[in-house]
Amino acid sequence: MPSAFPADSVGLVSSQTFRHERPFTLQCGVTLSSFDLVYETYGNLNPDKSNAVLICHALSGNHHAAGYHSEDEAKPGWWDTCIGPGKPIDTNRFFVVSLNNLGGCHGSSGPLSTNPDTGKPYGPQFPTVVVADWVASQALLADHLGIERFAAVIGGSLGGMQAMQWAVDFPDRVHAAVVIAAAAKLSAQNIAFNEIARQAIAADPNFFAGHYAESESNPDKGLGLARMIGHVTYLSDDGMREKFGRALKSGDIDRGADVEFQVESYLHHQGQAFSRRFDANTYVLMTKALDYFDPARDTNDNLVAALEKTRAKFLVISFTSDWRFSVERSKEISDALMAARKNVASAIIESEHGHDSFLLQLPRYISVLGTFLERVHQEISP
């Protein structure tokens, strides 16, 4: 019987859970007595375990990066454009590991999990998690899988920050780091948008300072607003003009009656759909991890010094119309790597799709990523 899935899909996948049973101390000083990470793998680990690739997700991502959980699943994982047989992250070559980060809301320990110390969900009491904590917990997952060194650690946006942090914190465990549509730290404007999103959540009367689960409610409107704010920053002005223009969904501008532009209806839908699939406390936690990311903090704001100890080869990719993390921000990373005399390739991809470009099937992007990883595969092959 022929497969129900496209030939270049990893097909049916299922998730697994790694339970770390020992205490794990976060950078904030709080110790979790144990934690779970839910993850998926695609492709096969080779005998010397040298072909593993780690996928790090962004703000609202999860472990389900490729393939389908069932024959009925309408859409594949969030990065199915890039992961699969013959795709840039080629599962014929690589063993791909994709996890839901600590603090997430898709199965890993986070605000929705039960706090073993209280027997109740953590909710807003889940401790502050920073990018370095994610990397440390991902290293424990790698230990569990017997992976001493990743052929590549890859991520877009907040995922790209994790790839950078891996190269800094575990120089010997990363052959290549692929940093896509990221920044070495957030700008005041980035932080401002994140804070407004958090304020929108906090202002929802159903948020109850994060204790909405106990109140059997959910801050749907606040979380929807937060998503709408984020979403506008993921798209470009030109891309939105192309997609929506000033087309009306309903109403009559002359009468000022029930006017709804297409772009408004699209945003409402995005906001509502997000509220159904995401947890507000996790959203707050993830945006704070973004705000706090700053690998140069320990080196007196000197990014070059922070990157000195890395040993990975880097690929830094940015997109022309991305205004959330612009080309300029990626250049800061590449320039610092070059100043630190590291092996870095960089590519600026023409795209009108803004920050979201990193999830899209843009030919030059796919080609750049595929070529780089093909070389990585040759380098790690015995």
Place this chain on the structure above:
Amino acid sequence: MPSAFPADSVGLVSSQTFRHERPFTLQCGVTLSSFDLVYETYGNLNPDKSNAVLICHALSGNHHAAGYHSEDEAKPGWWDTCIGPGKPIDTNRFFVVSLNNLGGCHGSSGPLSTNPDTGKPYGPQFPTVVVADWVASQALLADHLGIERFAAVIGGSLGGMQAMQWAVDFPDRVHAAVVIAAAAKLSAQNIAFNEIARQAIAADPNFFAGHYAESESNPDKGLGLARMIGHVTYLSDDGMREKFGRALKSGDIDRGADVEFQVESYLHHQGQAFSRRFDANTYVLMTKALDYFDPARDTNDNLVAALEKTRAKFLVISFTSDWRFSVERSKEISDALMAARKNVASAIIESEHGHDSFLLQLPRYISVLGTFLERVHQEISP
């Protein structure tokens, strides 16, 4: 006794009210049986009444554009940088009229006014007002003041749109139109930010679908959020980096405890202050007027055709770091005016202060505006 005010200030000013006692039909089809416009004037109207200049305000502006309402007033009117003796809008030469627009919340008829038909405040029932309605009501104010023709109609942002509309609707009543940091119509991204702001207001449990006054409440949080969203779009990424960087107001990033960046604290303050001085229904009304503005709608999206009938000379000014209404949007206006063979001067001002630049004392901006208006003064002088 020396004046308590700077020498180049118009000094102590007071507002007046123009009551239009006859029916006024808005573009939406609703007829107001009467309306009030509160306004201020600075300088003296010359005998032939040819030296009047109309100032049109932006989203959150009002009639108090220059001078002080009392000796104790901490700050002068919102455009005091440009209006006064010896300033670009020189009150030694011009008679300056500045009003609060219809639908406003600073004394003109609007949601806070009593609906004569019901004896209750209009609240959310105040009808939809578009830019053309403002211009029509401003023309009635001009009639009242005996001003047949304005030497100049001037505005920034939404105010610039009114200046454009004046030139289109009353070609014989405008000698010069000064369109600053504006656009011929909003982009999908502009509309998106406005809609998110409106959603934030609507989601506030104290909004009561606009009937908050009757409930003796106010949607402070929602209006504050709306202002924060708007405010980020008024500043540039570089300007915010310069002003705030990643400086902390409080907390310790390492501990993830009570962390507040300076930019967050600034935005909170802006949001709270705005909620105290502005009305939520008016904010909704004003943002819709922005969204609906599109002088080319009646000419099949052909801006050149829409501008054919104008007779004013134009000055179009934009600012390099303005991403709300970028330089490109002003170029669209200038290009259309040139294609329509109109008299148009345009200036792109280098500034890192984003959309807010139009309110600031930037030397080249002040000089361009002053030079243009000096010529206008010569032209209208007998």
